[in-house]
Amino acid sequence: MLDQIRTEFFKLRKRWLPYVLLVALLISVLLPLVVNYINYKSILSKNPELASIEVTVNPDGSTTISGLPPFEPDSRFDTTYMYAQQLARLKKSLVLPGAMESVFDSIPNLGMFLVIVLAASVIGNEYGWGTVRQAIGRGNSRASYLASKVLTTTITAVAGIIAVVAVGLIATIITSLLVEGSIAWEGFASYFFISLGASLLVIMVYIALATFFAVLLRSAMAGMAVAMVWFIGESIVMALLIMSTGWLADLNVYLLSYNTGQLLSFTFGSDFTADMWKSVGLLVLYSGIFLAGSYGIFRRQDLTA
Amino acid sequence: MQKDIVIRTHGLTKRFKTARRNILAVDNLSIEVPKGSIYGFLGPNGSGKTTTIGMLLGLIRPSSGSIELFGQDLSSEGSALLKRASSVLENSPTYPYLSGRDNLEVYSRMRGVVDRQKINEVLDIVGLTKRADSLSKTYSLGMRQRLTIALALLSDPDLVILDEPSNGLDPSGIIDTRNLIRQLGAQGKTIFLSSHLLHEVEQVCDYVAVLNHGKVIAQGPVDALLHRGKMLEFKVDDIDKALSLLKECAWISTVETDNKHLYVVTDEERHPDVNEILVHSGIKVFEMKKASDSLEDFFLDVVEGEQQGGPNA
Numbered sequence: 001m002l003d004q005i006r007t008e009f010f011k012l013r014k015r016w017l018p019y020v021l022l023v024a025l026l027i028s029v030l031l032p033l034v035v036n037y038i039n040y041k042s043i044l045s046k047n048p049e050l051a052s053i054e055v056t057v058n059p060d061g062s063t064t065i066s067g068l069p070p071f072e073p074d075s076r077f078d079t080t081y082m083y084a085q086q087l088a089r090l091k092k093s094l095v096l097p098g099a100m101e102s103v104f105d106s107i108p109n110l111g112m113f114l115v116i117v118l119a120a121s122v123i124g125n126e127y128g129w130g131t132v133r134q135a136i137g138r139g140n141s142r143a144s145y146l147a148s149k150v151l152t153t154t155i156t157a158v159a160g161i162i163a164v165v166a167v168g169l170i171a172t173i174i175t176s177l178l179v180e181g182s183i184a185w186e187g188f189a190s191y192f193f194i195s196l197g198a199s200l201l202v203i204m205v206y207i208a209l210a211t212f213f214a215v216l217l218r219s220a221m222a223g224m225a226v227a228m229v230w231f232i233g234e235s236i237v238m239a240l241l242i243m244s245t246g247w248l249a250d251l252n253v254y255l256l257s258y259n260t261g262q263l264l265s266f267t268f269g270s271d272f273t274a275d276m277w278k279s280v281g282l283l284v285l286y287s288g289i290f291l292a293g294s295y296g297i298f299r300r301q302d303l304t305a
Numbered sequence: 306m307q308k309d310i311v312i313r314t315h316g317l318t319k320r321f322k323t324a325r326r327n328i329l330a331v332d333n334l335s336i337e338v339p340k341g342s343i344y345g346f347l348g349p350n351g352s353g354k355t356t357t358i359g360m361l362l363g364l365i366r367p368s369s370g371s372i373e374l375f376g377q378d379l380s381s382e383g384s385a386l387l388k389r390a391s392s393v394l395e396n397s398p399t400y401p402y403l404s405g406r407d408n409l410e411v412y413s414r415m416r417g418v419v420d421r422q423k424i425n426e427v428l429d430i431v432g433l434t435k436r437a438d439s440l441s442k443t444y445s446l447g448m449r450q451r452l453t454i455a456l457a458l459l460s461d462p463d464l465v466i467l468d469e470p471s472n473g474l475d476p477s478g479i480i481d482t483r484n485l486i487r488q489l490g491a492q493g494k495t496i497f498l499s500s501h502l503l504h505e506v507e508q509v510c511d512y513v514a515v516l517n518h519g520k521v522i523a524q525g526p527v528d529a530l531l532h533r534g535k536m537l538e539f540k541v542d543d544i545d546k547a548l549s550l551l552k553e554c555a556w557i558s559t560v561e562t563d564n565k566h567l568y569v570v571t572d573e574e575r576h577p578d579v580n581e582i583l584v585h586s587g588i589k590v591f592e593m594k595k596a597s598d599s600l601e602d603f604f605l606d607v608v609e610g611e612q613q614g615g616p617n618a
Contacts, residue, residue: 007411007414134453137466139388140415
């Protein structure tokens with residue numbers, strides 16, 4: 001099994017795909033920070049009187065803005081007040097702990113699609129190339145073959161996300177120091193690790209989902225497409241369920257998107273609620289079902305074709 | 306003394322069930338591949354060859370019957386047994402984004418040992434040393450086929466299963482493959498060769514099995530099936546008289562005619578006796594020579610014979 005995992009890493013590190021996905025994720029995290037910082041500096045240079053604005057993220061997650069110029073209702077367009085509001089929003093997105101929220105928003109949102117691409121191609125391409133036949137025909141057990149692929153994808157995705165979060169953290173520390181000059185660390189560590197854990201769990205579910213469809217459909221492209229259709233389809237179903245009445249309305253709490261959404265709604269200062277724990281349980285259950293289903297199909301699959 | 310058997314199937318059957326059809330791909334197949342033999346597995350397209358190889362390699366489960374590799378049951382000891390085997394599969398599956406060398410390294414790593422000297426050695430054997438570091442997606446079909454042959458040689462297997470190994474190869478590649486198969490056979494490895502190229506099979510194989518509609522319709526040593534060294538071809542003036550005369554001889558196993566020639570199968574030491582009987586009976590013998598069926602004739606004969614109502618071999 002260890003040999004197979006090493007082999008999978010050997011194959012993966014020779015591909016462009018993981019590097020492209022990592023760069024895409026890094027860009028999705030760093031680009032908003034850079035753009036926000038440029039905007040912040042631009043507004044400030046045009047409105048130097050707004051430098052005194054202070055934005056504080058309270059331990060309960062709420063934001064307090066102080067130092068705003070008085071609002072002038074008589075004025076048709078109080079541009080200074082508008083700029084002040086915009087500056088306050090930008091400051092929140094650039095200074096820790098608020099800055100980290102946008103990092104954690106980007107990772108699962110784009111990351112979900114990226115891990116679907118990664119997981120589906122790691123298993124699905126082997127069908128297209130016919131290499132799955134070579135591997136199994138050489139005495140590799142189907143269980144360890146599939147497990148090594150899932151583990152390799154998971155380790156790669158987790159390592160990639162941790163690397164991106166680390167880069168995001170360093171970048172937000174830098175922007176915090178540039179904007180604020182200091183960082184308020186109080187309550188940050190617990191928020192950071194819970195958010196990281198939630199992101200990883202959400203990513204894990206989508207790895208399992210993509211693996212399941214890639215195995216079922218014996219194709220990377222079909223696996224990606226159906227996993228994404230599932231993702232999009234669920235949002236539509238969820239919207240319809242919310243509009244309905246009775247027991248139907250309650251069904252959405254069992255959907256994948258609802259539960260990933262629950263976990264990703266965790267923000268600085270908020271509590272990890274019982275509902276969130278329920279979502280953790282359901283997402284673990286979903287992952288288990290998808291992985292068991294993948295193995296159940298792969299174990300009996302005709303690999304001669 | 307009975308030979309060691311490397312592959313033994315007993316009543317091997319594979320049935321594909323779909324909503325509309327029930328296809329019997331392999332029907333009660335029983336074959337024995339002796340250790341150290343080069344075993345040809347012949348059959349027209351759709352006869353069940355690839356499905357059988359798939360079952361031998363654990364790629365597909367049999368509907369019924371059993372497979373033994375190296376004397377042990379494949380269903381219980383599959384992974385360990387298959388590690389002693391290697392295969393060259395149809396369509397030359399390789400990783401397109403890896404070089405030939407890296408493709409070999411992938412399968413070395415799966416076994417937990419990366420032996421670079423061995424990788425260079427097998428690349429040299431198949432003549433890919435110069436292109437070893439090019440991506441396999443830039444290879445021609447023939448080169449990819451050579452690469453999969455190199456993969457098969459990498460683990461120094463006891464059993465090599467080859468599914469159409471000459472597909473896509475140019476004439477010199479076909480000759481190289483034939484020589485390689487002979488070389489492997491000379492090293493005592495057991496070769497299971499599925500091929501459409503009857504001429505190739507005839508030149509390298511010791512044993513053959515002919516498959517049609519999932520059933521073995523003939524199998525045995527090639528020499529015996531083709532009556533090599535045993536068949537005589539006569540040109541005589543009275544074929545009917547000669548035919549009825551020779552049919553009475555118990556030591557002659559087969560007497561047949563195509564209305565122009567007479568074919569007699571018997572042990573080599575009795576060949577002069579056949580001629581003597583004919584001459585003593587007043588039959589004029591214009592020509593007498595040793596003859597044998599080509600595998601192609603034999604193949605067409607048994608396949609057509611089976612299609613006309615039952616095996617004739």
